Amino acid sequence: MAVDYTTRDGVAVITLNHPPVNGLSHATRLGIIAGLDAAQQDPAVTAIVLTGAGKAFSGGADITEFNTPKAMQAPTLATLIHAVETSPKPVIAAIHGIAMGGGLELALGAHYRIALRGAQIALPEVKLGLLPGAGGTQRLPRAIGLEAALNMIVSGSSVRSEQLADSGLFDEVVEADLPGAALAFAQRVGSQAGPHPCVRKRPLEHPNAEGFLQFARNNVAAAAPHFPAPQRCIEAIKAGVLQGFERGLAAEREAFSALLQTPESRALRHAFFAERAAAKLPDVPVSTPLRALHQIAVIGAGTMGTGIAMSFANAGLPVMLLVADAEALERGMTKIRANYEASVKKGKLGADALTQRMALITPTLAWDDLKDADLFIEAVYEEMSVKEQVFRQIDAIAKPGAILASNTSTLDLNQIAGFTRRPENVVGLHFFSPANVMKLLEVVRGTHTAPDVLATVMHCARQIGKTAVVSGVCDGFIGNRMLEPYLCQAFYMLEEGALPAQVDRAIEAFGFAMGPFRMSDLAGNDISWAIRQRRYREAPQRHYPKVADRLCERGRFGQKTGSGWYDYRPGERSASASPEVDALIVAYSAEQGVARRMLPDEEIVERLVYALVNEGARILTEGIAARASDLDMVYLSGYGFPLWRGGPMLYADSVGLFNVERAIRRYAAQPNGAAWQVAPGLAERAAQGQGFNDAAR
Structure with a gap:
């Protein structure tokens, strides 16, 4: 009743x-x-x-x-x-x-x-x-x-x-x-x-x-x-x-x-239901028993490791923070305290809460101190050999039933799980920086990840206030895999005639919180450069625009070095157009034999957004994500996609997949068109008059 x-x-x-x-x-x-x-x-x-x-x-x-x-x-x-x-x-x-x-x-x-x-x-x-x-x-x-x-x-x-x-x-x-x-x-x-x-x-x-x-x-x-x-x-x-x-x-x-009929309300209602749908896994029933998580261990005290430790402390969960180097550990703890003190100064946190949260984070240099941890989260350098060393060490000391998680953003989780004797206990927990602020958490499900491990980390995500979206294993998972063709289109458009400020201005007018070049400067251009260098080795047949590499060869890594796609005054985050970068881009176009042209803002927006959509369609076809709304949730929660547009896949639905496909085919006939191949899942839905989210309506 x-x-x-x-x-x-x-x-x-x-x-x-x-x-x-x-x-x-x-x-x-x-x-x-x-x-x-x-x-x-x-x-x-x-x-x-x-x-x-x-x-x-x-x-x-x-x-x-x-x-x-x-x-x-x-x-x-x-x-x-x-x-x-x-x-x-x-x-x-x-x-x-x-x-x-x-x-x-x-x-x-x-x-x-x-x-x-x-x-x-x-x-x-x-x-x-x-x-x-x-x-x-x-x-x-x-x-x-x-x-x-x-x-x-x-x-x-x-x-x-x-x-x-x-x-x-x-x-x-x-x-x-x-x-x-x-x-x-x-x-x-x-x-x-x-x-x-x-x-x-x-x-x-x-x-x-x-x-x-x-x-x-x-x-x-x-x-x-x-x-x-x-x-x-x-x-x-x-x-x-x-x-x-x-x-x-x-x-x-x-x-x-x-x-009720406005696209904005449709987008907001879509996001509301998408967040709830993302927590539901068809083959992991809600009755799945959860593993107890009383003690968390974080390995790595850089920007990501400290942010992850704070996320758990903010939820009242005790954390051990391990780094092998004493100075690095001290820097990490100092950064955590400074972050909490800044919140106190802004009135967002009480002094008592600062003391309580700092008390929940225990720094250590000794692996043996972590032996009773229920959940290990590795947050070290994004290099497979480094991950291997860390996971073999975790496997050697972790108790039976402990969950072993990697914060990798692109690497093969199945290979990482293979470094242990318990691949069923290994899962990916890809936090977004700053981890104590950003809501998105990509939960990466390996081939052998046990259902109760998945259920436990999804429950834990809610405990620490994250929006969790499950991804299968592929290079870049959901968010970064979709981001790659997006960034490639941004780089191609520089080669063809645009400049960073125009590209950023166009996509920010569309509603993105930050354009691709301001975003890269904030994240660090050296990070994406390292990923590209790995991909050059692993897939030499793939073609990438090289203008971003030229920028990095000059040491322009972004805000942290005071120069990237833009120039930054000491102590400031505001971006100023760089004559040096503009000259570098024009010279690169000439080197490639490209006659530069003026790109309309509409083309800039379509090429960037449809690159996300097209790759998203491939992800769905491959079963990397369970539903289109999961992709939208990733981009709304972690990549600054405008909320009132509902995410890239819902936006494509609102434009009409027939029109999206026509635009992609038009761009495929232009210079650098080889980067465009209509995803079969997109073409099939367009031919049938369907949208990505039709089944969810």
Whole structure:
């Protein structure tokens, strides 16, 4: 049953019982209506308590019914709220855990609200490119005031119940025993003659409502220029302020329907479901037992190793940090402390938390100190011989059942697993730099990786706040494999006539957080140079544009050396166009016998993005990734792809794969066209009129 109905001492208790967060499914809505009807017909009932089972009042809409007829099947949420609001017997919403989205809108329809301290209150629909569609934009301002409500609605942020104790939203906020407090409250108001208060009837007053709303519009336009939902939220609120509740409700409904059709909302909803889908592995059931992870060992104290250690310490997990060199270990610990101290100065971390987190990280020079670790993470130099040495050492001292992970970004995980006597315990955990900040974690599944190892590290990823995406074994896995043709196209376009600033400007205008050349300077041009040098040896038949090698031969490795594709002033990160690099590029074109031309920005964007898409199609065909949305998740979480476009594969769907294929064939007929070969998976879907994400819709 999605709803439980009981009576106690003259009070009907309607309990939402739809785990995990009591989503307002069609069955739940029907159950609440049935409970209300039963309470009205029982002369012994004087009041009704509406509450939730488990750890939540209600998290709002049932996400399993999104994009299905049941989502809007009668009774709709608006119908349900009307039934609650017009009940002749008082309805008390008893809130604990979370009351979000439709859950909060339902509570706002009740005559009274009582909350447990610590409950999270929010209208987060804007994060899906929508706005509250069941009266939230109208009732919340009347409950807590225009300014506070607008800030909550436009940001989608949650607020703890005690922070709203004096706002008018709650009649009581209690420390404990919510059921007992709700029962006593219901008995008290049930003995009182109606009518009982309605939020919709409260006056909405503000000394300068139009001025404040214009101020809010200006702020939203600057902070979220690519997202229409925040502005539509403000418009709906304004209609309610200036024209009354009913006109505001009509404006809200109209805005919700319009936003539902926008590409931005589609992209945000796609990302929402993609993140949840990425955690599901078809052949690893949720019932798979997990291995205990009480002690983590990180080998390597460079930028990556220290960031990984911080990720675990931030989640309260103890970490041993091993480096063979005492000075390198001291530098690593100093860097960790400096990072935490910077967070304290910015007010993001308390001094006590700094002390606690530093205490969780134990530096050591001795391998034997790691023998009791449950999870080893190697974060050493990206060279197979170095990995071999480290993994043979780990294998020699690790206890049975320990998980052995490599942070490799491109190397063959199966070969690494072969350096041990327990390949079933080896997995890839490719963190992104800075590891303590970046959300993406590529989990690389080797040929022999055991299901419980995979289940354990996926669970661990959630513990440390990462978005984990599983990849099979191939050179570069998902993210870096797709990045290679992207960067090659960037280099080819330099040879053909573009300059770094133009390429970066074009793709950043498309929405990328950073163009390929600014990104390379930040990461270090020597890193990709080392990868290319390995590939020159392993696959001499592959052709790469060499202009990036010329840059590295001059020692221009990026921000860390003060010069890369751009020039950098000492102590600054702002990039300035480099006359030296521009001259190097022009000379390289002449050396290749290329007559330089002006490349339009549209071509720059298409060649870069479609290079990602084309390689992504190959990854899907090869089974390296389980679903197209996993590729989108990688690029949204780790590579700065614009969120409002939903990732490269969804963007290709929105353009139409027929059009993407035509563009690729057009570029294949131009200079450097040999780099373009339409991926069979792309061509097949285009011919069938399908998109990459069709199966997920």
